[in-house]
Amino acid sequence: MIIGVIVVVAVLLVGTAFGLWRRRVDGRLREAHQAGDIAHDETLTHEQIGVELGAKATLVQFSSAFCQPCRATRTLLSDVAAMLPGVITVDIDAEHHLDLVRQLHIMRTPTVLVLDSTGLIRTRASGLPRKADVIAAIGALG
Amino acid sequence: MSSTSSAQSGIDPRGPRFGAVITTVMLALAFVLLWTPQGSAGYNVACVLLAVQTLVFALGAIVGLSAQPYGWIYRRFVRPRLSPPSELEDPAPPRFAQVVGLAFAVVALISAIFGAPVVAIIATGCALIAAFLNAAFALCLGCEMYLIGRRLVRR
Numbered sequence: 001m002i003i004g005v006i007v008v009v010a011v012l013l014v015g016t017a018f019g020l021w022r023r024r025v026d027g028r029l030r031e032a033h034q035a036g037d038i039a040h041d042e043t044l045t046h047e048q049i050g051v052e053l054g055a056k057a058t059l060v061q062f063s064s065a066f067c068q069p070c071r072a073t074r075t076l077l078s079d080v081a082a083m084l085p086g087v088i089t090v091d092i093d094a095e096h097h098l099d100l101v102r103q104l105h106i107m108r109t110p111t112v113l114v115l116d117s118t119g120l121i122r123t124r125a126s127g128l129p130r131k132a133d134v135i136a137a138i139g140a141l142g
Numbered sequence: 143m144s145s146t147s148s149a150q151s152g153i154d155p156r157g158p159r160f161g162a163v164i165t166t167v168m169l170a171l172a173f174v175l176l177w178t179p180q181g182s183a184g185y186n187v188a189c190v191l192l193a194v195q196t197l198v199f200a201l202g203a204i205v206g207l208s209a210q211p212y213g214w215i216y217r218r219f220v221r222p223r224l225s226p227p228s229e230l231e232d233p234a235p236p237r238f239a240q241v242v243g244l245a246f247a248v249v250a251l252i253s254a255i256f257g258a259p260v261v262a263i264i265a266t267g268c269a270l271i272a273a274f275l276n277a278a279f280a281l282c283l284g285c286e287m288y289l290i291g292r293r294l295v296r297r
Binding site for chain 2: 001003004005007008011012015016018019022064065066067070071098101106109
């Protein structure tokens with residue numbers, strides 16, 4: 001049983017390390033060309049996302065049915081879109097767009113993509129992003 | 143684009159967190175006791191703990207969160223002492239977590255009873271990690287695996 005105690009402590013330490021790492025990277029916006037895990041110059045068209053692109057930026061959210069932070073992310077992106085002219089937001093159900101999910105290497109929900117006016121993916125985040133970061137990413141589109 | 147579950151109603155998110163804390167304690171105790179020799183008092187207590195936890199998961203997964211005993215304890219004894227929740231949460235993710243927990247708990251319980259403690263320890267450990275991440279970091283591991291699972295299954 002002493003082995004069991006040692007193993008359970010080890011398991012919880014590994015869980016703590018994972019949780020702390022996840023907390024650090026969660027929602028962090030990364031420039032797409034730095035993200036490494038997506039192809040260079042990935043562009044989405046209005047056919048793919050189902051709405052016309054925003055004149056300034058399009059915020060694309062991938063959601064799923066069993067996703068705790070999706071609701072808060074949706075609210076945050078809607079707030080940003082309402083605040084900034086030329087910015088629109090679209091919510092895509094990942095389960096029903098698995099081709100797109102695979103093409104973009106989306107592993108979890110919510111994933112947020114910031115597209116410029118041409119549909120080029122400039123920034124992405126996994127998890128609930130910070131509002132200031134989203135606004136800064138839109139500002140950086142030029 | 144269809145949006146998923148846009149209802150503004152919901153549950154107090156602290157309820158499932160509270161339940162995850164109790165679940166973590168239950169599973170951690172069971173995990174440790176599964177290392178005792180089969181047939182010993184410790185091993186039997188592990189089986190009882192797993193049986194209770196399986197029943198709790200089953201009620202939450204099959205009947206719903208309102209029937210989940212830990213949620214009931216939270217609503218009856220804890221929430222009256224707290225301020226109202228600042229935001230409400232969609233009940234679908236925590237209920238899905240109960241389904242995932244149930245799957246692991248059933249495997250653990252059956253393995254423990256039928257003399258396969260190694261399988262029982264692994265299954266209990268998986269459920270323990272998920273419950274711990276939920277309790278400590280509000281992270282729903284089963285929910286995270288859901289999309290990955292769908293990516294793998296559906297062509």
